[in-house]
Amino acid sequence: MRRRSLLALAGLGALAGCARTGATVQPAAGPSGASATFPPGFGWGASTSAYQIEGAATEDGRGPSVWDVFSHEAGRTRNGDTGDVAADHYHRLTGDLDLMRDLGLRSYRFSVSWSRVLPTGRGAVNQQGLDFYRRLVDGLRERGIAPVVTLFHWDTPQALQELGGWENRDCAQWFADYAHTMYTALGDADPTWLTLNEPKTVVDVGYTAGIHAPGKRDRQLANIVGHHLLLGHGLAVQALRAAGTGGRIGAALSLSPVYPADETDAARSQATASDAEENRRWLDPVLKGSYPQDWLATQPAAVRTAMRDGDLAVIGTASDLLGVNYYGPTHITGTGSRVMKHPTSQATWQEIDPNGLYDLLTRIKRDYGDVPLTITENGMPTTNAFDDQDRVTFLREHFAAAHRAIAAGVKLESYHVWSLMDNFEWAEGYTQRWGMVHVDYTTQQRTLKASARWYKEVIARNGV
Ligand code: FCB
Numbered sequence: 001m002r003r004r005s006l007l008a009l010a011g012l013g014a015l016a017g018c019a020r021t022g023a024t025v026q027p028a029a030g031p032s033g034a035s036a037t038f039p040p041g042f043g044w045g046a047s048t049s050a051y052q053i054e055g056a057a058t059e060d061g062r063g064p065s066v067w068d069v070f071s072h073e074a075g076r077t078r079n080g081d082t083g084d085v086a087a088d089h090y091h092r093l094t095g096d097l098d099l100m101r102d103l104g105l106r107s108y109r110f111s112v113s114w115s116r117v118l119p120t121g122r123g124a125v126n127q128q129g130l131d132f133y134r135r136l137v138d139g140l141r142e143r144g145i146a147p148v149v150t151l152f153h154w155d156t157p158q159a160l161q162e163l164g165g166w167e168n169r170d171c172a173q174w175f176a177d178y179a180h181t182m183y184t185a186l187g188d189a190d191p192t193w194l195t196l197n198e199p200k201t202v203v204d205v206g207y208t209a210g211i212h213a214p215g216k217r218d219r220q221l222a223n224i225v226g227h228h229l230l231l232g233h234g235l236a237v238q239a240l241r242a243a244g245t246g247g248r249i250g251a252a253l254s255l256s257p258v259y260p261a262d263e264t265d266a267a268r269s270q271a272t273a274s275d276a277e278e279n280r281r282w283l284d285p286v287l288k289g290s291y292p293q294d295w296l297a298t299q300p301a302a303v304r305t306a307m308r309d310g311d312l313a314v315i316g317t318a319s320d321l322l323g324v325n326y327y328g329p330t331h332i333t334g335t336g337s338r339v340m341k342h343p344t345s346q347a348t349w350q351e352i353d354p355n356g357l358y359d360l361l362t363r364i365k366r367d368y369g370d371v372p373l374t375i376t377e378n379g380m381p382t383t384n385a386f387d388d389q390d391r392v393t394f395l396r397e398h399f400a401a402a403h404r405a406i407a408a409g410v411k412l413e414s415y416h417v418w419s420l421m422d423n424f425e426w427a428e429g430y431t432q433r434w435g436m437v438h439v440d441y442t443t444q445q446r447t448l449k450a451s452a453r454w455y456k457e458v459i460a461r462n463g464v
Helices: 005-010 066-071 093-103 127-142 170-189 199-206 219-243 265-288 301-306 311-315 354-368 389-407 450-461
Strands: 043-047 107-111 146-152 192-197 248-254 258-260 322-325 330-332 373-377 412-418 437-439 446-448
Touching: 043 146, 043 373, 043 450, 093 127, 093 446, 093 450, 107 412, 127 146, 127 170, 146 170, 146 373, 170 192, 170 219, 192 199, 192 219, 192 373, 199 219, 199 248, 199 265, 219 248, 219 265, 219 301, 219 311, 248 265, 248 373, 258 265, 265 311, 265 322, 265 330, 265 354, 322 354, 354 373, 354 389, 389 412, 389 450, 446 450
Parallel strands: 043 107, 043 412, 107 146, 146 192, 192 248, 248 322, 258 330, 322 373, 373 412
Antiparallel strands: 437 446
């Protein structure tokens, strides 16, 4: 339980001032002038998610999701911000597509709002919702940009939440049925499919810390939810195979290399336990079809009972790739607490360490084999609204680390910067700007930041 849980433990209000004190990134440490050319066709991309950018929350038949309900509850988000309008992407689709083309993006990762397509989560399809995503994938293909579609980026339809949402085992099948709807609707555009975004964050922040929707604080329930999410992943992979539309699919996991904070045996053993929580409990089921024994041993009977015979075979159904969201490493002391050894950002849960990305990618290869990898998210927020040189430095160093991993034999295919544009950052509302493109929330005008202009050059020369 690391990301954002710092905020949770201190209480949302208590950290209102401190969240803006983030340090900036140190200047590039590497030899100046060193260059790294990426493999031909490398998938330079950017990432967004539906609730964070689309807006149009009640238009054209969209049903509510847990985030609509949660963000409208008093005290849940900074300044009471909601995704009602967000970056108004739903109405500005063509302009945003042109922006992506002008940047030279080769890949774009977005998510589908489940309740835009299925307003009550299952049953009747909302054709207007499907039409929006059709225009999006067609618009990408027309501009030579590969679509990467995330099926679940945290916005469970509220109608399903009222039936227990992911606490209810049936949700895994409802998710697979929805996935099937999307495969049928968009399969001919041959997108890359991603099942879940960061199930860890749903478990840790939505169900344990209670600072994301649905705002529950129950660790046992959280881990049952975690299992059902994974089951949903497996069923959705199987549904793609059954649909016969072809296409590649995988999960997008938030992963963090874990290091002992010092050389003591106690720190080493705590780091192993933390690695089970942070990484292996997600990677092992998806890539090996098993839960790690040391993690399983920490789980109460109620969680183990939720894991039925045959589930792991479903969860471990062979996927075609793995999405990696990387925001930083974790250092663990002998008493099991986290210490920061690198600068943070405005997001105080973030620790900025490009080398951690290299360690993470090479570790996945070492322990899980040559599964094709895509970086589905990496980035930082900054208060430098337009001249975001700190983000340029951050990205340059992370790209260099990725390049070293490729040189070490890692099959990294693409890299999606979080985020294409400023957006609704969940409980932080609009106070954290993660975009390479600035959004003026009053006029909805888009302006390229220094990082976007720099990224355009990186893409054009295929390297840093
Ligand atoms: C990730 C989320 C993404 C965004 C970034 C900053 O955990 O997947 O939606 O909030 O963090």
